[in-house]
Amino acid sequence: MCLTDAPPSGPVSSGSHPVQDQSASSPYQNVNDFISNVNRFKIIESTLREGEQFANAFFDTETKIRMQALDEFGVDYIELTSPVSSPQSYEDCKTICSLGLKTKVLTHVRCNMEDAKKAVECGVDGVDLVIGTSSFLQKYSHGKSIEMIQKTALEVIEYVKSQGVEVRFSSEDSFRSDLVDLLTLYKAVDKAGVNRVGVADTVGGATPRMVYDLIRTLRGVVSCDIETHFHDDTGCAVANAHSALEAGATHIDTSVLGIGERNGITPLGALMARMVVTAPEYVTKKYNLKALKEVEELVASAVNINIPFNNPITGFCAFTHKAGIHAKAILANPSTYEIIDPALFGLTRYISINSRITGWNAIRSRCEQLGIKMTDDEVKEVTAKIKQMADIRPLAIDDTDSILHSYHIELQKKRELQEQQA
Amino acid sequence: MCLTDAPPSGPVSSGSHPVQDQSASSPYQNVNDFISNVNRFKIIESTLREGEQFANAFFDTETKIRMQALDEFGVDYIELTSPVSSPQSYEDCKTICSLGLKTKVLTHVRCNMEDAKKAVECGVDGVDLVIGTSSFLQKYSHGKSIEMIQKTALEVIEYVKSQGVEVRFSSEDSFRSDLVDLLTLYKAVDKAGVNRVGVADTVGGATPRMVYDLIRTLRGVVSCDIETHFHDDTGCAVANAHSALEAGATHIDTSVLGIGERNGITPLGALMARMVVTAPEYVTKKYNLKALKEVEELVASAVNINIPFNNPITGFCAFTHKAGIHAKAILANPSTYEIIDPALFGLTRYISINSRITGWNAIRSRCEQLGIKMTDDEVKEVTAKIKQMADIRPLAIDDTDSILHSYHIELQKKRELQEQQA
Numbered sequence: 001m002c003l004t005d006a007p008p009s010g011p012v013s014s015g016s017h018p019v020q021d022q023s024a025s026s027p028y029q030n031v032n033d034f035i036s037n038v039n040r041f042k043i044i045e046s047t048l049r050e051g052e053q054f055a056n057a058f059f060d061t062e063t064k065i066r067m068q069a070l071d072e073f074g075v076d077y078i079e080l081t082s083p084v085s086s087p088q089s090y091e092d093c094k095t096i097c098s099l100g101l102k103t104k105v106l107t108h109v110r111c112n113m114e115d116a117k118k119a120v121e122c123g124v125d126g127v128d129l130v131i132g133t134s135s136f137l138q139k140y141s142h143g144k145s146i147e148m149i150q151k152t153a154l155e156v157i158e159y160v161k162s163q164g165v166e167v168r169f170s171s172e173d174s175f176r177s178d179l180v181d182l183l184t185l186y187k188a189v190d191k192a193g194v195n196r197v198g199v200a201d202t203v204g205g206a207t208p209r210m211v212y213d214l215i216r217t218l219r220g221v222v223s224c225d226i227e228t229h230f231h232d233d234t235g236c237a238v239a240n241a242h243s244a245l246e247a248g249a250t251h252i253d254t255s256v257l258g259i260g261e262r263n264g265i266t267p268l269g270a271l272m273a274r275m276v277v278t279a280p281e282y283v284t285k286k287y288n289l290k291a292l293k294e295v296e297e298l299v300a301s302a303v304n305i306n307i308p309f310n311n312p313i314t315g316f317c318a319f320t321h322k323a324g325i326h327a328k329a330i331l332a333n334p335s336t337y338e339i340i341d342p343a344l345f346g347l348t349r350y351i352s353i354n355s356r357i358t359g360w361n362a363i364r365s366r367c368e369q370l371g372i373k374m375t376d377d378e379v380k381e382v383t384a385k386i387k388q389m390a391d392i393r394p395l396a397i398d399d400t401d402s403i404l405h406s407y408h409i410e411l412q413k414k415r416e417l418q419e420q421q422a
Numbered sequence: 423m424c425l426t427d428a429p430p431s432g433p434v435s436s437g438s439h440p441v442q443d444q445s446a447s448s449p450y451q452n453v454n455d456f457i458s459n460v461n462r463f464k465i466i467e468s469t470l471r472e473g474e475q476f477a478n479a480f481f482d483t484e485t486k487i488r489m490q491a492l493d494e495f496g497v498d499y500i501e502l503t504s505p506v507s508s509p510q511s512y513e514d515c516k517t518i519c520s521l522g523l524k525t526k527v528l529t530h531v532r533c534n535m536e537d538a539k540k541a542v543e544c545g546v547d548g549v550d551l552v553i554g555t556s557s558f559l560q561k562y563s564h565g566k567s568i569e570m571i572q573k574t575a576l577e578v579i580e581y582v583k584s585q586g587v588e589v590r591f592s593s594e595d596s597f598r599s600d601l602v603d604l605l606t607l608y609k610a611v612d613k614a615g616v617n618r619v620g621v622a623d624t625v626g627g628a629t630p631r632m633v634y635d636l637i638r639t640l641r642g643v644v645s646c647d648i649e650t651h652f653h654d655d656t657g658c659a660v661a662n663a664h665s666a667l668e669a670g671a672t673h674i675d676t677s678v679l680g681i682g683e684r685n686g687i688t689p690l691g692a693l694m695a696r697m698v699v700t701a702p703e704y705v706t707k708k709y710n711l712k713a714l715k716e717v718e719e720l721v722a723s724a725v726n727i728n729i730p731f732n733n734p735i736t737g738f739c740a741f742t743h744k745a746g747i748h749a750k751a752i753l754a755n756p757s758t759y760e761i762i763d764p765a766l767f768g769l770t771r772y773i774s775i776n777s778r779i780t781g782w783n784a785i786r787s788r789c790e791q792l793g794i795k796m797t798d799d800e801v802k803e804v805t806a807k808i809k810q811m812a813d814i815r816p817l818a819i820d821d822t823d824s825i826l827h828s829y830h831i832e833l834q835k836k837r838e839l840q841e842q843q844a
Contacts, residue, residue: 026601028635055742056819179448205699205761208630208661209668213450233761234699235692235734239630239661246631261759263732263740270657277627277656306818308730310685312657318685320477337683339627339655388814392807393828396728397478406815 035219035248039279042076042251044227045268047299048096049079049108050253050260056303057259063302064092069295070256071101074287075268079106079253083122084115090122097123104166111149111169116156126166128198129156146181150188157192168227170198175206175214183221190222196251197222201240204233204262208243219248227251230266232258237266238274256299257307269296273312277339290346293370297405307405309398313340316366316398319349346371366400382407457641457670461701464498464673466649467690469721470518471501471530472675472682479681479725486514488724491717492678493523495690496709501528501675505544506537512544519545526588533571533591538578541587548588550620551578568603572610579614590649592620597628597636605643612644618673619644623662626655626684630665641670649673652688654680659688660696678721679729691718695734699761712768715792719827729827731820735762738788738820741771768793788822804829 031038048067051057059067070078078101083090097105104125109115111129119127131149153169160167169189171177186197199214211228218226228244228251230237241252258267269292276283283289293314300307309316319342342349350369363382367374374382385403389395453460470486473479481489492500500523505512519527526547531537533551541549553571575591582589591611593599608619621636633650640648650666650673652659663674680689691714698705705711715736722729731738741764764771772791785804789796796804807825811817 026597026599026604026632026636028601028632029597031631053744055739055744057744175448175451177448179450182448203759203761207664207668207696207700209453209634209665210448210450212631214448232732233734233740234696235660235689236664236696238657242629242658243631246629258732261744262742263734263737267657274629274656274658278629300818301816304816304818305731306728306820308732309727310654310680310730312655312685315685317477318655320684322475322477322479322683337625339625385814388810392810393824394723394726396722396726396824398728402815402818 031246033246035216036246037248037250038242038245038275039282041245041249041275043268043271044077044079044106044251044253045070045073045075045103045255046079046229046253046265047255047259047268049081050229050265051255051299051303052081053261054255054259054264054303056305059302061088061092061095064096065099066298066302068099068101069291069298071103072288073268073291073295075103075254077104077106077126077251079108079128080124082107082109082115083118084109090118093119093122093124097125106166106168111153111156113156113159116160120160120163120165124165126168126195127160128168128170129153129160130170130172130198146185150185153185153189154192157189157194161193166195168196168198169194170200170227170229172200173202174199175201175210176203179214179217183218186218186222190224194224196225196227198227198229198251198253200229201231201237202229204231204237206230206240207234207236208239211240211243212247215244215247215249225250227253229253231261232263232265232267237264238270241266241271242274242278257296257305257311259299259303259305267312268292269314270312273340276344284344289344292345293347301405301409306398306402309396313342313345313347316401318342319347319369321349342369363400363404366404370404372404378407378411453668455668457638458668459670459672460664460667460697461704463667463671463697465690465693466499466501466528466673466675467492467495467497467525467677468501468651468675468687469677469681469690471503472651472687473677473721473725474503475683476677476681476686476725478727481724483510483514483517485724486518487521488720490521490523491713491720493525494710495713495717497525497676497690499526499528499548499673501530501550502546504529504531504537505540506531512540515541515544515546519547528588528590533575533578535578535581538582542582542585546587548590548617549582550590550592551575551582552592552594552620568607572607575607575611576614579611579616583615588617590618590620591616592622592649592651594622595624596621597623597632598625601636601639605640608640609643612646616646618647618649620649620651620673620675622651623653623659624651626653626659628652628662629656629658630661633662633665634669637666637669637671647672649675651675653683654685654687654689659686660692663688663693664696664700679718679727679733681721681725681727689734690714691736692734695762698766706766711766714767715769723827723831728820728824731818735764735767735769738823740764741769741791743771764791785822785826788826792826794826800829800833 048064052059080093080096081089083093093107106126106128107119107124108128108130109119111131116127157167171182174182189197215226226249228249230240252266252271254266254268254271256268258264272289272292296307296314307315312318348369350365382403389399470489474481502515502518503511505515515529528548528550529541529546530550530552531541533553538549579589593604596604611619637648648671650663650671652662674688674693676688676690676693678690680686694711694714718729718736729737734740770791772787804825811821
């Protein structure tokens with residue numbers, strides 16, 4: 001037997017989520033530092049750059065164009081693979097720059113004049129010049145000294161600025177770089193007038209404190225914007241982004257579902273979960289949160305992955321509560337155990353009492369949670385798919401999401417076919 | 423075409439992973455605080471308590487007994503569901519206490535005398551007394567005042583100590599609790615001689631800085647151990663655990679794959695990823711890292727979930743690199759882009775060049791990465807399963823893991839059957 005909240009009949013504003021009793025307080029709940037940018041951060045959506053480094057990403061031009069869903073989500077920038085990496089990347093870069101998107105389009109090249117020229121040719125709004133500064137990278141990847149890096153950087157920056165294009169300067173493996181070298185370089189490029197400098201935890205080993213300390217220091221050394229890029233090898237990519245913003249960073253790199261090299265970077269959805277709690281007014285106003293699930297499904301299809309069962313917000317379990325000591329409290333007041341209101345993302349909560357979630361139950365509950373209505377015939381078709389799946393290997397509860405999703409895609413195709421025939 | 427590292431022929435010590443060049447340094451890489459416990463933390467494995475609150479967890483007695491794999495992994499404590507919650511929980515608690523495990527067995531009850539007595543009866547090594555202290559919880563869940571809580575707590579603590587059993591005292595929703603109330607309570611129970619106090623981010627909204635500040639303060643108020651419990655709603659459960667240890671916490675609650683209420687708590691595997699980087703000598707010595715994948719598969723089977731594609735260490739993509747600018751550096755020196763040596767966990771890295779990973783390729787590469795050898799017949803059987811799956815919905819790369827896993831389980835059953843017949 002399952003108990004679900006009656007789905008709201010109209011849009012639910014965040015105002016219906018009760019505010020915490022002000023008479024109880026912990027002084028640690030708000031950082032209140034003047035350098036914190038948690039209430040005004042910007043996102044550089046890098047699914048089409050970092051995401052292309054995901055093991056199974058082979059985006060054709062049509063897929064890249066469909067990623068303009070990110071434009072509708074409300075991110076400030078979309079970043080593309082370097083136009084230098086292949087003739088196709090070059091063409092796609094030009095194509096996307098000509099789509100007239102609301103967001104600005106950036107690309108990411110090595111710090112040398114030829115690459116920069118190609119980028120500017122494509123019509124991008126901004127160019128990121130990347131260099132490896134850690135001793136590891138200098139030895140194994142580039143083999144250049146800091147002085148030479150600085151000289152080249154200043155030349156290229158001057159060129160890009162002369163073309164009226166935004167210029168950012170980033171290092172790789174910043175958290176294992178010599179601090180003095182890094183600050184020297186960044187101070188120089190800041191003086192040369194870059195719009196933004198970037199730091200990257202390329203290997204995914206940084207901790208929130210390390211991030212806070214480095215960004216805080218950098219905040220006092222440069223006056224330009226600060227962008228950050230965090231890999232998730234040690235499970236800290238979201239927390240590091242938050243820590244960076246507290247320390248004065250202005251821009252966070254994300255990709256949808258975090259896809260990228262190895263196990264990826266700060267996921268867009270998880271970052272939304274984190275920031276909608278820290279800065280609810282800003283986030284709910286700026287981003288089209290109800291579009292998150294759709295954007296994730298678009299990308300998951302494109303690279304053939306399943307949405308993790310425990311994905312923040314959109315995973316099967318994110319708003320699923322088990323019965324018992326918590327259920328009493330939840331029914332009385334949902335915010336007792338929920339820091340995020342599912343309605344903000346177009347979802348409802350689901351409370352499970354006693355019943356193992358299997359096959360058809362899972363599908364039905366999930367449809368209710370997602371606000372999906374199905375006819376009896378559709379129900380039968382999906383049930384058949386579940387049975388087929390169960391013959392191959394034991395059904396997993398997150399399979400419901402992938403079955404529902406692929407089912408939707410087929411429905412859409414049928415409808416499009418019908419429309420064409422009509 | 424795929425390029426893989428030749429699998430190591432014998433055990434690979436962490437010493438074969440080159441140490442960073444000491445001539446380049448960032449002062450932020452090591453915290454060096456005397457209160458930090460990153461090099462001596464302990465784990466309270468809560469798959470059989472928090473994990474039971476996972477939406478799809480319905481552990482029978484046999485499954486709970488199989489969880490002694492956690493004992494072999496090297497955790498210090500296993501925590502069980504309250505023996506008060508059902509007659510079955512009571513019996514299972516007694517059963518597990520009598521298994522003679524290396525780890526200590528704990529349980530988790532509400533802070534009252536009857537519950538505490540039942541727990542002690544079962545033969546546990548330690549009892550955790552939990553109370554809700556936030557104004558939210560007081561209003562909606564318990565309805566008691568801080569004074570009454572304190573009085574009850576001291577009585578129950580005295581009783582448990584008199585029985586020679588470890589006693590811990592924890593609050594729920596600690597980060598939204600009134601700080602003064604919380605510290606008053608904890609100071610009193612510390613004085614009464616509890617072994618440990620615990621704080622919990624029950625709603626999953628805490629940030630690393632919030633965690634550091636609260637734990638650091640608590641560290642100066644109590645002399646006993648400090649345990650922490652972090653939910654992952656905002657993607658910070660791992661980072662918060664790390665931050666807590668830096669601030670002087672001594673114990674971290676985990677569950678395998680993070681399973682628990684909603685999208686769960688600090689996952690055991692992800693915590694290993696984080697701590698093997700921060701404290702490699704301690705972690706490699708204390709924990710049987712090569713057993714991680716097996717433990718995760720045990721739990722994934724028990725609750726019917728798939729291993730997320732981007733799961734730290736054991737997910738399909740964790741050690742998978744895409745070709746291009748990074749590949750040159752990786753081939754020369756793996757630690758250029760890898761902060762974790764996959765061999766520590768019994769895995770190898772996998773470098774993908776140009777080929778989309780589909781079906782059979784994915785299976786073969788994954789088998790190599792996991793060090794699995796298959797006969798031609800086995801290969802054919804698994805390929806057949808992949809084709810069946812592809813008929814239902816587009817294949818996802820993480821499906822390979824679930825197909826391989828269920829295939830292994832069937833093989834094991836066949837072997838057991840053959841042994842019984844022989």
